[in-house]
Amino acid sequence: MNISRFFGSTNREALRQVRMALGPDALIVSNRRINGGVEILASDATSVPVATEEPAGISSFSGAPSPAPGGQRPPSALPRMPQAGLEPEPGPGPVPESEVDVMDAIGAMRGALETRIDELVWGNQLRRAPQAVSLFQTLLGYGFSTALLRAMLKRLPEQLTAKAALQWARNELVTHLPVLSGEDKLWTPGLALALVGPTGVGKTTTIAKLAARCLKRVGPDGLVLLTTDTYRIGAHEQLKIYGQIMRVPVHVVQDVVELRKAMQGIRPDQTILIDNVGISQRDRYIAEQASMLAGAGRQVSRLLVLNASSHGDTLDEVARTYSNDGGTPLRGCIISKVDEASQLGAALDTAIRYRLPIHYISTGQKVPENLAFPSAMELVDQALVHNQLSRALYAPTEADFAALMSLAKPPADNARSADVESRRKRLLPGLLSMAIEPGSSMSMEDLDAACAYIDEATAPVEAYSLWRSYTASKPDTVTLAGHIEHGLRIAQGVAAENSYKHLLALHDQVTIKSSSGSRGSLRASLLYAEDGMPLTSPVQQLSLADGWQSSCGDSTQQAPTTAVALLRQIQWLGEHSQALPIVHLFEGGTQALWRNVSSLDVSWLTQCPGATRVEFDSCATTVGALAKTLSFRPVATPAYSAAITEVASRPAGDVVLWVASETVEVVARQQDSLLLQVVCVRIVNRADGSTIKTLYGLSNMFASTASSDTLAAWLVMRAEAKAGMRYVARAWQLLEQRHDAESLPKKAMLAVQLGMAASQYKQDPGAALARKVGGTVTGKPGLPSLTAMPAMLKLFALKEMVAV
Incomplete structure (x- = not known):
C-alpha cells in the first residue's frame, strides 16, 4: 500500500490537501496532532487489496472499536475520508514514497497491536458478562455477523438475565438500524x-x-x-x-x-x-x-x-x-x-x-x-422471531459454545462487579425507606431477583417497556399501531419458541373513570399462552362520555353493543394474526352471537350460566340440568398448574377439578342446528370434597382439537383472568394523563398490559420472591390483591433506580 503524508495547520486544511492529491475516495491511515498542526497519512483507495478490508461501516455502530490514541487505525479498518465541506485548495504535495516506507511497517505493527487489544477487550467482556456468550450464540442463529455482534456486545451491561440481555440487544438494534423516517x-x-x-x-x-x-x-x-x-x-x-x-x-x-x-x-x-x-x-x-x-x-x-x-x-x-x-x-x-x-x-x-x-x-x-x-422496530422484531421450521445449521449450538468456552477459562474479573455491588449497597437504605412498616428487611439479592422477574416474564417485560415509553419526558415516537404490531410479534415468537398448539384471546371489559369523573369502560383482548401465562394485549376499546374509540382505528360517538364490539375484536385478530393459532374466550352471549362467531371460522369457548338453553337427545334442557346427569372425572394435572397459585381465592394445591362434557345442539327456526360441546367444571375442596364453585362452558371445539380437560382448565383460567381485570382499572387510575399524540389509547394499552403483568405477578408460582419484595416496598406483607398494582409500579421504579 502506498502511503502519503500530508501536513496542515488545521485538520480541515490537511483533509483538503488529501482530497486534492488522492481524490474523494482516499483512505485515511492516521490522523494525529503534532507540533504546529495536523499530520494525516492517507492512501489511494485503489492501492488497498479488497481482500484485506474490514467490512465497511462497523465503526458506525455504537460501541465499535474506536481509534487508538493519536487517532490512528489499523490498515484493516481504514475509514472513508469525510466528504462534506472539502474543496480543492493549493498546499504542500505528498511526501515521496521512499520517505514513508517505514510508516508502512509501523502501520502494520499498530494494526496487529490494535487487533490484539480488540481481542482482549472482547475476552474481558465475556468474563464480566457471561450472558454475552449466550446472547452471542442466539443472535448468530438469527443471522447477524460476528463483526457486528462483537462491536455491540462490548457494551452489554452486567447483571442482566438472558431475557433482559436479549431485550437490550433488541433495543440496540432498533436504535442503530437505519430506516427512512417517512x-x-x-x-x-x-x-x-x-x-x-x-x-x-x-x-x-x-x-x-x-x-x-x-x-x-x-x-x-x-x-x-x-x-x-x-x-x-x-x-x-x-x-x-x-x-x-x-x-x-x-x-x-x-x-x-x-x-x-x-x-x-x-x-x-x-x-x-x-x-x-x-x-x-x-x-x-x-x-x-x-x-x-x-x-x-x-x-x-x-x-x-x-x-x-x-x-x-x-x-x-x-x-x-x-x-x-x-x-x-x-x-x-x-x-x-x-x-x-x-x-x-x-x-x-x-x-x-x-x-x-x-x-x-x-x-x-x-x-x-x-x-x-x-419501521426499525418492526424489522428487528421480525428478525428476532423464532422460526420453528428452520434449523440453524450454520450457527454454533449451545453445546458448541460450551465446548469452546471450556477450552480456556480465564480468571474471573470481579473488580467491576464489586463496584456495582458497592453502588447498590449505598442505594439500598434509600430504597428501603419506601417501606411503610419499620424493621422491614430486604437484601439486595432479593431486589435483584424481583427485577430479574420483570426481565424474564413476557407480560411484565412488555409492561415495563410500555411504562418507560409512556412516562418518559419526551413523547413516545413509536405509533400505537407500531406497539400493537410489536405485541403480536412477541406473541408469535413465544408460540413458536414453545411450540404451543393454541394461544388464548380472552375478551373482557372493566369499568373506569375519566379525568372528569364520569364513568366509562375499557374493553380489551388479552393474549394468553395455552398454559395460562399472560403475554400481550393487541386490542383495546375505550368508551367514555365523549365517544368510543378502538386501538384498531375505529371510532364512533356511540359505543357499539357488547356483541358487536366482540365481533370486531375477533375479526381484527383474525385479519392480523393469521400465523397465531388463537382460541377466543369470552363470557355469555346469545345464540345469534355464537353463530356469528362460528361463521368467522375461529375456535371459541364461552363461559355461560347454568340456565343457558340447549338441546340434548332432541330434548330441550339447560346446561345446569344436563350437568346433573353427566359423569364427572378428576383432572390430573390442569394446564394452568405452572401459572396459577390461587383458584377461587384458595391455594391451587388445595383444590381439584372435576370435569364432564357432552355434545349438544343449539336450535333455531329456519336455521341449521349448531353442534357444540358443553363443558362442566366443578372446583372441589381437596380436604373435604365440597364443591366450591361450578363453571359451565360452550365451545365449537371437540376432542379432536382440544380435550375436555384442556377446556376445563381454560374456563378456570378465564375466570381468574376476569378477576384480574380489576388491576386494569387500578392501573388506569394510577396513570397520569399525557397530552401527546395518541396519549389516550396508549394509556389504555399500558393500563391493560400493566393489569396483565400485575395479575401474573400475583398468581405466578415463580414470583414468590418478587411478591415478597413488593410487600416490603409497599408495607403490605403478603401483598394483598389491591396492592399488587402499586407494588408492580414501585418495582419498575426500583429497577430504574438501580439500573438493573
Whole structure:
C-alpha cells in the first residue's frame, strides 16, 4: 500500500490537501496532532487489496472499536475520508514514497497491536458478562455477523438475565438500524431513482411496485420508467407491460449517450424510476454501470437491492462492492425476497454496517401489494422471531459454545462487579425507606431477583417497556399501531419458541373513570399462552362520555353493543394474526352471537350460566340440568398448574377439578342446528370434597382439537383472568394523563398490559420472591390483591433506580 503524508495547520486544511492529491475516495491511515498542526497519512483507495478490508461501516455502530490514541487505525479498518465541506485548495504535495516506507511497517505493527487489544477487550467482556456468550450464540442463529455482534456486545451491561440481555440487544438494534423516517423523504418532486444490484434479486418487480406507489402521488403524467436491461431476454418487455398497465411511458437505453438523451426529454418535475441490468458483485462492469448513471445529466439516486435469502457473506460482498464502485454514494437499500428468507438478520446487519437506510422490504411477487414500508422496530422484531421450521445449521449450538468456552477459562474479573455491588449497597437504605412498616428487611439479592422477574416474564417485560415509553419526558415516537404490531410479534415468537398448539384471546371489559369523573369502560383482548401465562394485549376499546374509540382505528360517538364490539375484536385478530393459532374466550352471549362467531371460522369457548338453553337427545334442557346427569372425572394435572397459585381465592394445591362434557345442539327456526360441546367444571375442596364453585362452558371445539380437560382448565383460567381485570382499572387510575399524540389509547394499552403483568405477578408460582419484595416496598406483607398494582409500579421504579 502506498502511503502519503500530508501536513496542515488545521485538520480541515490537511483533509483538503488529501482530497486534492488522492481524490474523494482516499483512505485515511492516521490522523494525529503534532507540533504546529495536523499530520494525516492517507492512501489511494485503489492501492488497498479488497481482500484485506474490514467490512465497511462497523465503526458506525455504537460501541465499535474506536481509534487508538493519536487517532490512528489499523490498515484493516481504514475509514472513508469525510466528504462534506472539502474543496480543492493549493498546499504542500505528498511526501515521496521512499520517505514513508517505514510508516508502512509501523502501520502494520499498530494494526496487529490494535487487533490484539480488540481481542482482549472482547475476552474481558465475556468474563464480566457471561450472558454475552449466550446472547452471542442466539443472535448468530438469527443471522447477524460476528463483526457486528462483537462491536455491540462490548457494551452489554452486567447483571442482566438472558431475557433482559436479549431485550437490550433488541433495543440496540432498533436504535442503530437505519430506516427512512417517512416516505415523503423519498418521493420528492423531480426524483430520479435507480435500482442496482446483482442478478435475480427482484429489481424489475420492485420497480413496478415502486411505480405503483409513486403513481398514487403524482399520477401517470408525473412518472417515467427507464430500463438499461437489454441483456436479459424479455426484461424490458416485462417493464413495458407494467408501463402499459399503469399508462406511463417506458424508455429503453443502452449507454450513457442514450440515457442523457432520454433524460433531456423528461420534464424536471417528473419522477424517473430506472431499472438496471443485474451485475454480479464480482463483475468489472459494475464500475461502468455506475459511471453511466453518474453521467446521466441529472442527479440519480441509487438504491441497492439486497436479497434477504442470500448468505450474510454474500450480502456483505455485494454491499462493499456497490458502495465502492466509483459512482454516486448509495442512498440506501431495499430488502427483497423477505418471504423466501429463513432469517432477516443478515440483511439488517448489512444495512447497519454499511449505513444503508432501509426504504422498503419486498415480501412477495404481487404488484403492488407485496411492498412494505416498515419501521426499525418492526424489522428487528421480525428478525428476532423464532422460526420453528428452520434449523440453524450454520450457527454454533449451545453445546458448541460450551465446548469452546471450556477450552480456556480465564480468571474471573470481579473488580467491576464489586463496584456495582458497592453502588447498590449505598442505594439500598434509600430504597428501603419506601417501606411503610419499620424493621422491614430486604437484601439486595432479593431486589435483584424481583427485577430479574420483570426481565424474564413476557407480560411484565412488555409492561415495563410500555411504562418507560409512556412516562418518559419526551413523547413516545413509536405509533400505537407500531406497539400493537410489536405485541403480536412477541406473541408469535413465544408460540413458536414453545411450540404451543393454541394461544388464548380472552375478551373482557372493566369499568373506569375519566379525568372528569364520569364513568366509562375499557374493553380489551388479552393474549394468553395455552398454559395460562399472560403475554400481550393487541386490542383495546375505550368508551367514555365523549365517544368510543378502538386501538384498531375505529371510532364512533356511540359505543357499539357488547356483541358487536366482540365481533370486531375477533375479526381484527383474525385479519392480523393469521400465523397465531388463537382460541377466543369470552363470557355469555346469545345464540345469534355464537353463530356469528362460528361463521368467522375461529375456535371459541364461552363461559355461560347454568340456565343457558340447549338441546340434548332432541330434548330441550339447560346446561345446569344436563350437568346433573353427566359423569364427572378428576383432572390430573390442569394446564394452568405452572401459572396459577390461587383458584377461587384458595391455594391451587388445595383444590381439584372435576370435569364432564357432552355434545349438544343449539336450535333455531329456519336455521341449521349448531353442534357444540358443553363443558362442566366443578372446583372441589381437596380436604373435604365440597364443591366450591361450578363453571359451565360452550365451545365449537371437540376432542379432536382440544380435550375436555384442556377446556376445563381454560374456563378456570378465564375466570381468574376476569378477576384480574380489576388491576386494569387500578392501573388506569394510577396513570397520569399525557397530552401527546395518541396519549389516550396508549394509556389504555399500558393500563391493560400493566393489569396483565400485575395479575401474573400475583398468581405466578415463580414470583414468590418478587411478591415478597413488593410487600416490603409497599408495607403490605403478603401483598394483598389491591396492592399488587402499586407494588408492580414501585418495582419498575426500583429497577430504574438501580439500573438493573
